[in-house]
Amino acid sequence: MAAYEELSKEELLKIKSELEAEFEQVKSQGLKLDMSRGKPSTEQLNLSMGMMDVLNSSSDLVCEEGVDCRNYGVLDGIREAKQLLADMMEVPKENIVIFGNSSLNIMYDTIARSMTHGVMGSTPWCKLDKVKFLCPVPGYDRHFKITEYFGIEMVNVPMTPTGPDMDIVEELVSTDPAIKGIWCVPKYSNPQGITYSDETVHRFAKLNPAAEDFRIFWDNAYGIHHLYEDKQDYLIEILMECKKEGHPDMVYKFSSTSKISFPGSGIAAIAASTANLKAIREQMQIQTIGHDKVNQLRHARYFKDIHGMVQHMKKHADIMRPKFEAVISTLEKEIGGLGIGSWLSPRGGYFISFDALPGCAKKIVAKAKEAGLIMTDAGATFPYGKDPQDSNIRIAPSYPTAEELKVATEIFVLSVKLVSIDKILESK
Numbered sequence: 001m002a003a004y005e006e007l008s009k010e011e012l013l014k015i016k017s018e019l020e021a022e023f024e025q026v027k028s029q030g031l032k033l034d035m036s037r038g039k040p041s042t043e044q045l046n047l048s049m050g051m052m053d054v055l056n057s058s059s060d061l062v063c064e065e066g067v068d069c070r071n072y073g074v075l076d077g078i079r080e081a082k083q084l085l086a087d088m089m090e091v092p093k094e095n096i097v098i099f100g101n102s103s104l105n106i107m108y109d110t111i112a113r114s115m116t117h118g119v120m121g122s123t124p125w126c127k128l129d130k131v132k133f134l135c136p137v138p139g140y141d142r143h144f145k146i147t148e149y150f151g152i153e154m155v156n157v158p159m160t161p162t163g164p165d166m167d168i169v170e171e172l173v174s175t176d177p178a179i180k181g182i183w184c185v186p187k188y189s190n191p192q193g194i195t196y197s198d199e200t201v202h203r204f205a206k207l208n209p210a211a212e213d214f215r216i217f218w219d220n221a222y223g224i225h226h227l228y229e230d231k232q233d234y235l236i237e238i239l240m241e242c243k244k245e246g247h248p249d250m251v252y253k254f255s256s257t258s259k260i261s262f263p264g265s266g267i268a269a270i271a272a273s274t275a276n277l278k279a280i281r282e283q284m285q286i287q288t289i290g291h292d293k294v295n296q297l298r299h300a301r302y303f304k305d306i307h308g309m310v311q312h313m314k315k316h317a318d319i320m321r322p323k324f325e326a327v328i329s330t331l332e333k334e335i336g337g338l339g340i341g342s343w344l345s346p347r348g349g350y351f352i353s354f355d356a357l358p359g360c361a362k363k364i365v366a367k368a369k370e371a372g373l374i375m376t377d378a379g380a381t382f383p384y385g386k387d388p389q390d391s392n393i394r395i396a397p398s399y400p401t402a403e404e405l406k407v408a409t410e411i412f413v414l415s416v417k418l419v420s421i422d423k424i425l426e427s428k
């Protein structure tokens with residue numbers, strides 16, 4: 001099939017009327033499909049049901065510290081859970097603090113604490129005239145919501161196939177003391193599935209920030225979420241890298257078991273330098289007497305160690321891989337060569353990122369909705385919900401069943417074609 005741009009007006013109108021007939025046919029089915037959020041499917045949640053059986057009323061609930069997990073105590077996580085998450089996050093267990101079930105919650109708390117009390121003794125951000133954050137785009141909508149909520153000005157930095165454009169990051173971070181942080185999803189990024197290259201990580205570790213309280217917010221949510229056993233991305237561990245470069249305090253790492261065990265009931269952690277963790281614990285002891293230790297114990301006993309977790313992730317991959325491949329192959333078959341969109345084929349993570357012709361993303365999402373398919377709002381992958389090109393759409397293939405996904409992708413592709421034809425016709 002020739003690229004749409006090369007077709008005559010008559011040819012395009014003919015294709016359009018055929019596609020419209022197809023679209024009406026799908027629409028008449030009154031479908032209800034959702035490709036909007038990166039939620040594990042029920043089948044994936046079922047993989048971890050054994051965790052419900054590792055503890056029962058006759059279990060010994062005493063953790064390695066000798067503390068009864070049912071009671072108060074152990075502020076920052078039981079030893080066995082720290083070991084498990086430390087191995088998952090590739091850091092020493094001394095550099096980890098376990099929180100509740102959500103890493104996003106830790107990120108929110110981290111920003112909130114920096115606003116009200118500052119970072120390791122520096123001026124609280126709320127006392128400054130301006131606080132800015134760098135936001136690689138497209139990125140994770142909920143990161144941007146947190147910084148927006150606290151009135152932090154967000155500055156877009158374009159993503160490249162090897163991570164954020166580091167020329168821009170270095171220039172801005174080293175010259176502007178109002179820049180206090182950068183949001184990063186360094187492995188199988190949300191939404192593009194990009195993993196930062198060795199050079200990108202080295203350049204991060206070598207940053208010389210103008211602000212002493214600048215921190216890299218390294219949200220490694222998809223660190224072990226590979227789709228393939230033989231084709232896996234590799235990410236250099238940043239905490240050690242920053243230490244080697246003489247900037248041990250410059251990074252906070254975040255992760256959780258949300259997409260390993262249960263998103264509603266996993267465990268989350270922050271990893272950072274000793275000095276950073278000291279400041280975090282000072283606040284934490286005011287905030288809580290400790291998080292849910294029974295759940296920590298459940299995770300530690302169920303997975304046993306990182307090897308158990310890695311084995312478990314292969315089962316997730318077996319469910320996710322065909323879904324990713326189904327979406328990608330439909331995109332290739334239906335849209336490849338038409339010149340109306342581009343996408344990457346990630347080797348892990350939860351998303352596929354689609355770039356439509358400029359000015360088309362909102363219309364495509366609205367069109368898909370007409371036929372009963374909910375996509376993530378166009379613009380959500382950018383700060384303030386504003387995609388300057390109105391081009392990026394996030395596809396989340398995990399939740400629908402294989403059958404639903406097939407229909408959902410067909411609706412998406414039809415919507416892309418119809419909206420793109422209208423756009424091209426405008427200039428014919």
Ligand SMILES: Cc1ncc(COP(=O)(O)O)c(C=O)c1O
Nearest residue numbers: 102103104140185190221256258
């Ligand atoms: C990049 C990223 N970070 C964090 C989260 C949420 O993590 P949690 O469930 O640990 O709050 C998500 C969920 O989609 C995500 O994509």
